[in-house]
Amino acid sequence: MARPVFGRTSAPDPVAPANGDAPGRIAHLDRDRPLVEAAQRDPLRFDALYRRYLAQVYSYAYYELGDHHEAEDVTERTFLAALANLARFEERARPADGEGASTFRVWLFQIARNAVANHRRGRRRHPQAPLEAAALVADPLDVEGGAALREEGAAAWQAVGRLPADRRRALVLRFVEEMSTAEIAGVLGRSEGAVRVLIHRALRTVARDLRGRTGPAARPPEPDGR
């Protein structure tokens, strides 16, 4: 069942505060609300939101596309589109989403997801799992340990890169962006239950892949369902 967290509700929200909000409106609890309202009043104040979410959007684009330049291109398009359409953004968070909820972040990642899809439509190319990124987790002073870490990191990146697109996307949003299941559901347009199952299956696939690579009988990677 779809969760109406980020959509309009026709019935009055039982948890909506009696502060004059129209019936049927979802209570506003977005942690980014001050920044969003400031940017809506003065577009130059958008810079604060940009600095807060630049690395997250860029990471998402990089994991999706596997190329720094393409990730920069998608990041730029995402933020320009967000700025141009900020006046139309409406907050939809609920108390049940918790204190850290940010519908702005969900909205921003929806834009990023569309930007990635548009970009990919332009260049139908299989994304490569970038090996150099695995070096980021290695200790530059520990050469031997760093090499092992790089190798392990590369294996993990490749295992994730071989996943079908929806599973890979869900894993990246969960582990890299550290989104909650509700937020991922908002970004992907799925129910929370579907996202949980998606992530669980993705982890099982990654576990099989990694076990096959380290075990005596290596299995071929799963076909890409993209």
Next chain:
Amino acid sequence: MTGLDRDSASADALLTDLYLDAILAGAVRDALAGGSPDGIGDRLDPGVRRAADRLRRDLVRVHPSFRFEERLAARLAEAAVALRVPLAAGAEGRLVPFPAQGLGPTTGDDGAALLPGSDIDVPVDAAAADLAADLAAAAAQRDRSRPLIIGGALTSAALSLAGAAFVAWRFGRPGRAATPMARAARAVREARHVAPRARLAVPGVEDLVPDRRRPRRLD
């Protein structure tokens, strides 16, 4: 897939979700480091748990270059300035109640001024109400109950109104212009009106002018 399998998969997925919540919050990692893993990890499939721990460690956030960050920031600032231009053209103007003669600015229940002469309650702030009172005093003899927009639009509207008034006055002004060009134009125009009459006054001149209305004699 049977309903039982689906329920089992959902339960496993929920357990995985709880475990991910814990490791992303750092709770399980700390507990594992202390040698006392909590119950969630024990109940989870070991392969899934190892994969989650490894992805937690290896899937890092990637930062863009500083140069890209600043370049995009500058581009966004340019776009923001472009978005602000419509505001500067008068969209930031605010509604000010302009009361009818003999009426001061009315206020609502919450003390906010309301637009008089209208059934629509449009609350305005106190400063606007003070300004409205001043304007009402200045326009004591005139009945204007429409709201005005104070801001950039007023300036442009005032300039436009002044220009239109000047043109109307200039066209309707009695008297003649004294510039050389105006005098020359006037002289030419008057000469065109006067010359035919002068020609007609000279005897025999009309024979020199071919009259197309008369049939020509062929002999």
